[in-house]
Structures are given as C-alpha cells and as structure tokens.
Amino acid sequence: MSTELLALSVAEAAARIAAGEVSAEEYFEAWQGAAAGDELNAYLWSVEDAASYEVADGPLRGIPVAVKDIFCTEGSPTTAGSRILEGYRPPYTASAVRRLDEAGARVLGKTNMDEFAMGSSNENSAYGPVLNPWDRGRVPGGSSGGSAAVVAGGLAPCAIGTDTGGSIRQPASLCGIVGMKPTYGAISRYGMIAFASSLDQCGPLTRDVTDAALLLAAMEGRDGCDSTSVGIEGGIVAPSREDLTGLRFGVPSELAEDSVEKGVREVFERTLREIEGLGGEIVEVSLPHAEHGISAYYVIAPAEASSNLARYDGVRYGMRAPEAGDLIEMYEETRAEGFGDEVKRRIMLGTYALSSGYYEAYYGQAQKVRTKIAEDFAAAFSGCDFVVSPTSPSVAFELGAKTADPLEMYMNDFFTVPMPLAGIPAISIPAGLAEPDGGGPELPVGFQIAAPAFAEQGLLESAFALEQGIGFQASAASRLPWIGGGGDG
Amino acid sequence: MADLEAVIGLEIHVQLATRTKMFCGCELSFGDEPNVHTCPVCLAHPGVLPVPNEEAIRSALKIGAALGCEVAPRSIFHRKNYFYPDNPKAYQISQYDIPICSGGRLGEVRIHRAHLEEDAAKMIHVGESGRIHGSGASLVDFNRGGTPLVEIVTEPDLRSAAEAAAWARLLRETVRQLEVSDVNMEEGSLRVDANVSVRPAGSEELGTKTELKNMNSFRFLERGVEAELERQRELIGSGGRVEQETLHFDPRDGSLTPLRSKEEAHDYRYFPEPDLVPLAPTAAMIEEARASLPELPEQRIERYQEMGLATDTASLLASEPETAAYFEQVADAVDAEPKVAANWVIGELAAALRQDGVEGGAAESKVEPAALATLIAMVQEKKVSHGSAKTVLATLVAEGGDPAAIVEREGLAQMSSEGGELESIVAAAIEANPDAVEQIRAGNGKAIGAIVGRVMKETKGRADGGEVNRLIKEKLGA
Numbered sequence: 001m002s003t004e005l006l007a008l009s010v011a012e013a014a015a016r017i018a019a020g021e022v023s024a025e026e027y028f029e030a031w032q033g034a035a036a037g038d039e040l041n042a043y044l045w046s047v048e049d050a051a052s053y054e055v056a057d058g059p060l061r062g063i064p065v066a067v068k069d070i071f072c073t074e075g076s077p078t079t080a081g082s083r084i085l086e087g088y089r090p091p092y093t094a095s096a097v098r099r100l101d102e103a104g105a106r107v108l109g110k111t112n113m114d115e116f117a118m119g120s121s122n123e124n125s126a127y128g129p130v131l132n133p134w135d136r137g138r139v140p141g142g143s144s145g146g147s148a149a150v151v152a153g154g155l156a157p158c159a160i161g162t163d164t165g166g167s168i169r170q171p172a173s174l175c176g177i178v179g180m181k182p183t184y185g186a187i188s189r190y191g192m193i194a195f196a197s198s199l200d201q202c203g204p205l206t207r208d209v210t211d212a213a214l215l216l217a218a219m220e221g222r223d224g225c226d227s228t229s230v231g232i233e234g235g236i237v238a239p240s241r242e243d244l245t246g247l248r249f250g251v252p253s254e255l256a257e258d259s260v261e262k263g264v265r266e267v268f269e270r271t272l273r274e275i276e277g278l279g280g281e282i283v284e285v286s287l288p289h290a291e292h293g294i295s296a297y298y299v300i301a302p303a304e305a306s307s308n309l310a311r312y313d314g315v316r317y318g319m320r321a322p323e324a325g326d327l328i329e330m331y332e333e334t335r336a337e338g339f340g341d342e343v344k345r346r347i348m349l350g351t352y353a354l355s356s357g358y359y360e361a362y363y364g365q366a367q368k369v370r371t372k373i374a375e376d377f378a379a380a381f382s383g384c385d386f387v388v389s390p391t392s393p394s395v396a397f398e399l400g401a402k403t404a405d406p407l408e409m410y411m412n413d414f415f416t417v418p419m420p421l422a423g424i425p426a427i428s429i430p431a432g433l434a435e436p437d438g439g440g441p442e443l444p445v446g447f448q449i450a451a452p453a454f455a456e457q458g459l460l461e462s463a464f465a466l467e468q469g470i471g472f473q474a475s476a477a478s479r480l481p482w483i484g485g486g487g488d489g
Numbered sequence: 490m491a492d493l494e495a496v497i498g499l500e501i502h503v504q505l506a507t508r509t510k511m512f513c514g515c516e517l518s519f520g521d522e523p524n525v526h527t528c529p530v531c532l533a534h535p536g537v538l539p540v541p542n543e544e545a546i547r548s549a550l551k552i553g554a555a556l557g558c559e560v561a562p563r564s565i566f567h568r569k570n571y572f573y574p575d576n577p578k579a580y581q582i583s584q585y586d587i588p589i590c591s592g593g594r595l596g597e598v599r600i601h602r603a604h605l606e607e608d609a610a611k612m613i614h615v616g617e618s619g620r621i622h623g624s625g626a627s628l629v630d631f632n633r634g635g636t637p638l639v640e641i642v643t644e645p646d647l648r649s650a651a652e653a654a655a656w657a658r659l660l661r662e663t664v665r666q667l668e669v670s671d672v673n674m675e676e677g678s679l680r681v682d683a684n685v686s687v688r689p690a691g692s693e694e695l696g697t698k699t700e701l702k703n704m705n706s707f708r709f710l711e712r713g714v715e716a717e718l719e720r721q722r723e724l725i726g727s728g729g730r731v732e733q734e735t736l737h738f739d740p741r742d743g744s745l746t747p748l749r750s751k752e753e754a755h756d757y758r759y760f761p762e763p764d765l766v767p768l769a770p771t772a773a774m775i776e777e778a779r780a781s782l783p784e785l786p787e788q789r790i791e792r793y794q795e796m797g798l799a800t801d802t803a804s805l806l807a808s809e810p811e812t813a814a815y816f817e818q819v820a821d822a823v824d825a826e827p828k829v830a831a832n833w834v835i836g837e838l839a840a841a842l843r844q845d846g847v848e849g850g851a852a853e854s855k856v857e858p859a860a861l862a863t864l865i866a867m868v869q870e871k872k873v874s875h876g877s878a879k880t881v882l883a884t885l886v887a888e889g890g891d892p893a894a895i896v897e898r899e900g901l902a903q904m905s906s907e908g909g910e911l912e913s914i915v916a917a918a919i920e921a922n923p924d925a926v927e928q929i930r931a932g933n934g935k936a937i938g939a940i941v942g943r944v945m946k947e948t949k950g951r952a953d954g955g956e957v958n959r960l961i962k963e964k965l966g967a
Contacts, residue, residue, distance in 0.1 A: 070536075071536070072534070072536045078535070080535065085535065090534060091529055091534065092529045092534070092537075189536075189538060190537070190538050191537070192536050193536045194535075194536065194764075196763075197763035226538050226764075227539070227540055227764065227766055228538075228763075304763055307568050307570050307580050307758070310572065310578070310579030310580065311533045311577060311578050312535075313572060313574075313579060315574050316532055316533070316534075327574070327627075331572055354570070354760055355756055356756045356758070359758075359760070363760060
C-alpha cells in the first residue's frame with residue numbers, strides 16, 4: 001500500500017485525499033517513513049510526530065512538502081546549510097511555507113543545501129554533501145540539492161527551493177525532475193534567508209509539470225511583508241495543453257557549444273525535434289550579452305550577499321565564538337568559525353565590489369550588463385514565445401570533481417544565470433538520459449524553457465505539452481529512483 | 490593675520506512620532522522596559538524584509554513642505570553598511586543619492602536635503618565612562634531600533650555658535666508645530682550634530698571641518714560649537730592644521746574629544762536597498778502635506794511684527810502656538826493696539842499664572858480670552874486702575890468669571906477724580922509728608938513716590954496712578 005501511495009504524483013494524491021479514498025494521515029505517514037530512510041544526506045531535519053496536526057482544507061490537503069533549509073519555519077531548526085545558524089529556531093514562518101500550509105500541505109522536513117545557497121553541487125553545505133539518487137558517487141547539483149534529491153530519490157513527493165542563479169533548475173536537471181524559477185516578485189521572499197535579494201526567488205521542485213503548477217498556484221501572490229512581491233495576475237491553474245502549434249521557441253545563437261557535453265547536446269537537439277513534432281517552430285534568437293551573465297552575476301550576487309550576511313555577528317542568535325576578548329574579536333572569530341570557505345570567498349568579493357573607489361567599476365558595471373541582458377531577452381521575445389537551452393552544460397558530475405576550481409564550478413550556471421538577472425521565469429524539465437563525457441551509466445539531462453516576466457501559465461502549458469511528448473518518466477521508468485529503480489541503491 | 494570666520498552647518502535627526510517603527514509593525518515607545526517592542530524584522534532575524542511606514546513618509550513630506558523642499562518623484566533607499574551591535578542588520582536603511590526631499594530654506598539658512606532613515610538601537614555600556622571603551626559589558630535595548638528618523642542637513646550658512654543655536658531653536662519650533670515629532674533633545678527625539686570649520690573672512694573656500702556630536706541641549710550646542718571654533722582658531726593661529734574628525738561633546742566639562750577612529754572610520758559601501766522599491770509619493774500625498782501645514786513660526790513672527798509687536802514679543806508668541814492663538818482672540822476682542830493685548834498676555838497674565846502655579850499656559854487657564862479683553866478695555870477706559878486690574882486678574886486666574894462683576898463685587902472700581910474724594914485723600918497725603926514736599930520743591934521729582942504710595946494705600950489701589958500724580962503736582966504747584 002505504502003509503495004503504491006509513494007508512486008502517486010502530488011496531483012493524483014491530492015485528488016484521492018480530496019475524494020476520501022486516501023486519508024491525509026495515512027499518506028503523510030507513508031512519506032514520513034520514506035523520509036526516515038534518507039541515505040542521501042538530503043534532510044537536515046524531518047518532522048517526527050504527525051498525529052497532532054490539523055491540516056487546512058485546501059487544494060494541497062495532506063500533501064507533505066520538503067522545504068529547503070533556507071526557509072524559516074517557526075520553532076524548527078533552520079540553518080541555511082551553515083554552521084553559523086546551528087541551533088537557530090526561527091520565531092516565525094516564511095510566507096511561501098505559510099501559503100502552502102494554508103493550502104493544506106505540511107512540512108515533511110528541511111533539506112540540505114549549499115551554505116546560504118552558494119554553490120552548484122551541494123558540496124558547500126556545512127552538514128556534508130547530498131548524494132545524487134541516480135548515482136551516489138555524483139552530486140545532485142545545487143544549491144537546492146537536498147530538495148532535488150528528496151524528490152528524485154523518493155523521499156518526498158515534492159519540494160520547494162530557491163533559485164538565485166540556477167539553484168532550482170540546475171539540481172532539478174541533474175536529478176531528472178522538474179524545477180521552476182518563477183518571475184522575480186511572483187512569490188514572497190519573506191522568511192527566505194537572503195543570499196542575493198534582487199535575484200532570489202522561491203520555486204517548486206517536483207516530479208512533473210502539473211505538480212509544479214500546483215505548488216506555484218499555492219505559493220504565488222502579493223504579500224504585505226515583501227515590498228517587492230506582486231504575485232501573478234490571474235493566478236495559476238493546472239496546465240492541459242497538448243501541442244505546441246503556433247508557438248516559437250528561440251535557440252540563442254550564442255550557445256557555447258564547446259562547453260556543453262556531447263550527450264547533453266544530443267538530448268537537447270532531440271528535444272528541439274520533439275518540439276517541432278508537436279507543432280512548434282524553432283527559431284534562432286540572439287542574446288549578445290548573455291555570455292557576460294556569469295561575470296555580472298558573480299559581482300552582483302556576492303555584493304548583496306556581503307551585506308545580507310553581515311547580520312550573522314553572534315550578537316542575537318546562532319553561533320557566537322566563546323573566547324572572544326572584545327567586540328571586534330567576537331565578530332571576527334564568530335564569522336571565521338561560522339562561515340565556510342565559499343561563503344567567505346563571496347563575502348570578500350562582494351565587499352570589495354562595493355568598496356568606495358571600486359563601486360562603479362564593479363557593481364555599477366555589473367548592473368549595466370544586467371540591464372543589457374534584460375534588453376536582450378525583451379528583444380528575443382519579440383521574435384519568439386520562449387527561449388530554450390540545456391539547463392546545465394553537463395549531467396551530474398562526480399563528487400569532488402570541481403571543488404578545487406571555483407571558476408569551473410561557476411560555469412555550471414552559464415545557462416541559468418541570465419534569467420534571474422533579467423527577472424524572468426524559467427523551468428527545467430527532464431528531457432532524456434545521456435552518458436557523461438567521461439563515460440558511465442546514463443544520467444538525466446534537463447531542458448530549460450524561459451518565458452517573459454509573469455508568463456508562467458503559458459510557460460507551464462508548453463512545458464506540460466513537451467513533457468507529454470518526451471515521455472521521460474515512461475522511458476526512464478526502470479531507473480526512476482522514486483519507484484525503486486535508480487543507480488546503485 | 491585676517492580674522493577667521495566661522496562656517497557652521499547642522500545635521501539634525503528628528504525622531505518621528507509615528508505609531509509604529511519605520512520598517513516593521515512594532516510600536517514606538519520611550520522609557521519602557523528594554524526589548525519589549527521588538528519583532529523578527531527589527532531584530533534582523535534571517536529572512537525578514539522591511540516594509541516602509543506610510544505615516545513616516547507623510548511626516549517626511551510635511552517636514553519637506555515646511556522647509557520648502559523639492560520632493561523627489563522617485564527617491565531611493567540605500568543600505569549603509571557597518572558593524573555595530575546597535576545595528577542588527579549590520580546595515581542601516583537610509584537614503585543616499587536621491588533623498589525624498591532636497592533644497593529648501595528656513596530663515597536665513599538653506600536646507601541641503603532631508604531624508605528618511607531608521608534609528609539604531611540603544612546601547613548601554615556598563616562602566617564608569619558610559620562609552621564602549623573601557624566598559625565592563627554592553628547591553629542593547631532594541632526598543633528604539635527602527636524608529637523612523639528624518640535627517641535634515643543644512644548648507645554651511647551659519648556664522649556663529651549663537652546663530653547656530655538660535656536657528657536650531659527655530660527649526661525645533663517649526664517641526665514641533667507640524668506635530669510629527671516630540672522634538673525633545675534630552676530624550677533624543679531631536680539630535681543636532683554640527684559641522685564646524687573656519688576660514689579667512691571674505692574667503693569663499695571652505696576650511697577643513699570637524700563634526701561635533703552628543704550636544705543634547707541648545708546650550709550645549711552653543712557651548713560645543715564655541716569651544717570648537719576657539720580650538721580651530723588657536724590651532725590655525727599657531728600654524729597648525731585642522732584634521733577632519735568626529736568629536737564627542739562631554740556635557741560634564743564641555744570638552745570635545747575625538748571618537749576612536751576604529752569606532753567611526755568606515756567605508757559604508759552604500760548600495761541601493763534591493764528589498765525596497767523606489768519611494769514614489771503621489772501628487773495627492775504631496776498636496777496633502779502642503780495643505781496640512783499650520784502657520785509656521787517664521788511666518789507668524791513676520792505677521793506679528795506687521796501688527797506692531799516687538800521682535801522679542803513676536804518670537805515668544807510664535808514659539809507657543811496655543812498662547813499665540815489666545816493672544817489673537819484677545820486682540821480681536823479688544824479695541825486696543827495688538828501690542829497692548831500681547832503685553833497683557835505674555836506679561837501680566839503669564840506672571841499671574843506663574844504666581845498661582847497654573848500649568849499649561851493662558852490657553853488652558855480659567856481666564857477666557859473675552860474676559861481678559863474686557864479687563865484690558867476697562868483699564869483703557871480708566872474704569873479700573875492698573876493695580877486693581879492685577880487683583881482682578883488674580884481672581885480670574887483662580888476662579889474665572891467676568892471681570893466687570895469682580896470689580897463690582899470687590900469694590901475695585903477706579904476712584905474718580907470727580908466728587909472730591911480723591912482730592913481730599915491727596916491733600917491729606919501731602920500734609921502727612923512734609924519732608925517729601927520739601928524735597929519736591931527743592932527739585933527732587935522722585936520724592937513724589939512717597940506721597941503717591943500713601944494715596945494708593947489709602948485708596949487700596951483703586952486710584953489711577955497718573956491722575957494721582959497730576960493732582961499732587963497741581964496741589965503743590967510744581
């Protein structure tokens with residue numbers, strides 16, 4: 001019975017619970033059991049007692065959600081993957097999580113992540129790396145690696161994460177699931193621990209596009225606690241489109257072919273043919289400034305992070321260095337002990353970029369590039385409905401393969417960074433399996449579709465039609481971790 | 490060596506008296522138990538976001554309107570980054586290159602800008618000095634943290650310490666009458682810092698300035714600036730150079746000591762606050778702020794001067810709007826020059842209120858403006874002597890009522906020179922003071938006082954002093 005329940009998609013489970021065929025408690029407990037079997041280091045904390053919990057009667061009634069540990073959840077541990085927040089229990093709950101609660105869902109556990117969402121492999125967590133359920137010798141991607149791994153690994157039916165430069169889409173791609181970054185402002189950021197405030201956005205990680213739409217529908221909306229939130233006009237409904245007739249999909253001519261793995265390229269090309277088979281048209285578009293996206297991103301995000309992370313000073317909550325002699329020492333020792341290397345690297349980068357005398361050359365210049373990238377997309381969307389690319393240049397790579405070279409790690413974000421810089425939504429859907437360049441068993445490849453700001457409904461409709469056309473779940477069924485397949489475990 | 494001219498600019502922090510804090514819903518307070526008005530936002534918990542307080546924006550627009558500032562169509566909040574325990578986010582949300590208000594003028598001083606920001610929490614350093622260095626422990630009270638502030642920055646248009654203090658008083662009165670702040674310097678709801686420099690008289694260039702902090706009264710402001718001007722003049726006079734630094738005023742001995750550079754030397758790494766959208770007040774909000782302005786002290790002083798009041802009297806009244814309104818009601822009701830009514834209000838009435846220990850000023854006293862007007866008229870018409878009028882006023886202060894009835898009841902009507910009664914009392918008084926008479930005849934005019942005094946005593950003050958003098962002189966043929 002339990003296995004059968006776990007095989008249901010969120011939409012199916014919600015329908016059965018609503019129809020009274022499955023009880024919310026039974027379903028939740030089944031997932032609790034699954035979560036308890038986490039061998040991927042994907043959960044940092046999971047809920048223990050389920051009985052005394054009343055769930056709201058909404059569209060997600062009884063649905064357990066794995067929540068990236070970057071969202072504050074009242075009374076339960078929230079670390080953002082950092083030592084500096086060890087033992088911290090927030091006095092309030094993030095708006096996105098509260099909205100899920102109000103829709104009837106409930107938190108199943110908090111998932112591991114790169115410290116303060118800084119990373120593309122989950123190896124920057126202070127609590128150890130998350131293993132990819134397809135191959136435990138490989139990374140799940142990052143920074144929402146835990147959220148991707150629990151969904152792909154059958155440890156949660158769905159999850160939420162945050163995407164600053166690709167942190168939802170890239171791990172979704174590497175784990176063979178759907179990950180969506182909505183338009184900046186679609187979902188409240190209140191209670192989401194800030195990494196780079198002008199880029200961070202919450203979004204769903206799910207098995208399929210329909211489930212992503214369900215979670216987005218519950219979470220989006222204007223929130224009085226977030227001045228930059230606006231919501232999505234008209235809301236979101238479950239997608240139902242069956243073909244892509246009349247839609248144009250733009251492929252950027254600047255795609256850096258060299259850096260993309262052969263297998264990834266093949267899956268990408270095959271997916272373009274699939275789009276044409278569904279009636280869609282492939283056109284070439286130009287994003288001339290996209291190649292500078294990584295440079296701009298790695299100035300803007302660290303600059304904002306250097307300010308956002310300054311509050312972790314040991315004064316009010318979290319860790320405090322015990323032996324400090326005076327105030328300055330307390331700051332220095334707390335932060336030296338509490339933050340990991342990548343976080344320190346970015347704080348230093350960002351502090352430098354904002355320093356008087358360097359501001360214009362770095363932060364000012366990066367903002368100009370950002371504007372150019374947004375203009376590129378606006379121009380591209382005048383000639384097409386969506387812009388498509390591989391989500392990640394490679395399939396999941398081996399643990400430790402890129403940790404020695406931060407720049408190589410940063411290049412993972414090449415395809416995902418331009419969208420947050422432009423504030424537009426994008427989704428990654430699994431498009432097939434491919435061998436890594438170095439050989440080995442096949443691994444999932446993600447296909448990214450980006451749309452104009454607040455065009456989420458259309459984006460979901462197209463992704464849904466394409467998902468049906470690709471039939472990833474059916475073709476990869478024998479290896480899908482959540483139904484007992486999967487790599488070596 | 491040429492004279493060194495003082496060049497002073499002020500930076501004034503006005504704590505707004507809104508109901509809640511600048512970026513969260515915590516109530517403002519003063520004197521409450523520490524750390525009771527806090528929430529995740531003002532304690533800078535992970536993940537929180539600021540939401541601007543509309544009432545604070547409206548208050549800033551009022552201040553801007555009162556100072557004649559331009560309102561920016563889209564002003565920007567910035568983050569000012571620095572580490573200190575009173576600053577829990579490690580950045581203060583302030584405004585930088587595009588403040589909500591810029592330009593403007595109050596009196597003879599140009600306003601550079603006025604912007605919105607949030608106050609820091611309050612630090613209490615346990616130890617003798619009361620400052621962080623050398624203290625045994627430091628405590629933080631976050632009740633104040635996040636209180637809305639408007640920072641007003643003047644151009645360096647002030648030329649002496651006294652001028653700076655006088656202008657700061659005018660600003661305080663102006664802001665107070667907008668009812669947007671308590672403007673209490675001791676409680677810190679009005680804080681004035683001064684930028685002080687000197688330059689050769691006639692020079693257009695600015696000298697190196699120092700910034701003076703912690704002067705929590707107008708007197709201290711004047712003393713602090715005076716001391717610093719003297720220090721700079723002596724320094725330059727002896728061939729030295731002024732270093733740009735921040736000086737801390739110690740009210741106990743009036744000394745100025747540099748703040749440790751480690752505490753104050755910062756690169757604030759300003760950048761636009763990504764958690765907030767540009768602040769764009771609607772035309773209606775700007776208009777509402779303008780329309781809500783009361784008559785401000787500067788305009789009121791001018792109007793009173795045109796009415797014939799002396800400058801001092803006009804300034805005094807303008808600084809107390811309730812008393813000013815009272816004065817205007819009296820002046821309207823009485824057929825006398827406004828300055829006569831003004832002198833009664835700030836002179837005799839104020840004295841009578843003080844004498845009786847009445848608080849709250851004329852407007853809140855039992856003396857109706859119409860009653861005072863009647864009394865003034867009776868004096869003018871010589872129905873009651875000036876001295877008796879004071880007696881009537883004392884009764885009015887104690888009981889209220891109608892002055893005419895009090896005069897009647899107490900038998901205080903002025904003794905008329907007709908009918909001979911006053912004349913005979915005068916004659917008796919002359920007779921009783923032969924020494925005085927002799928002195929007057931010898932040319933000592935002042936000696937008449939003794940005879941007048943005797944008459945006043947006999948008449949219990951009901952006689953008109955001028956009339957008594959006239960009668961005495963007539964009798965003595967002087």
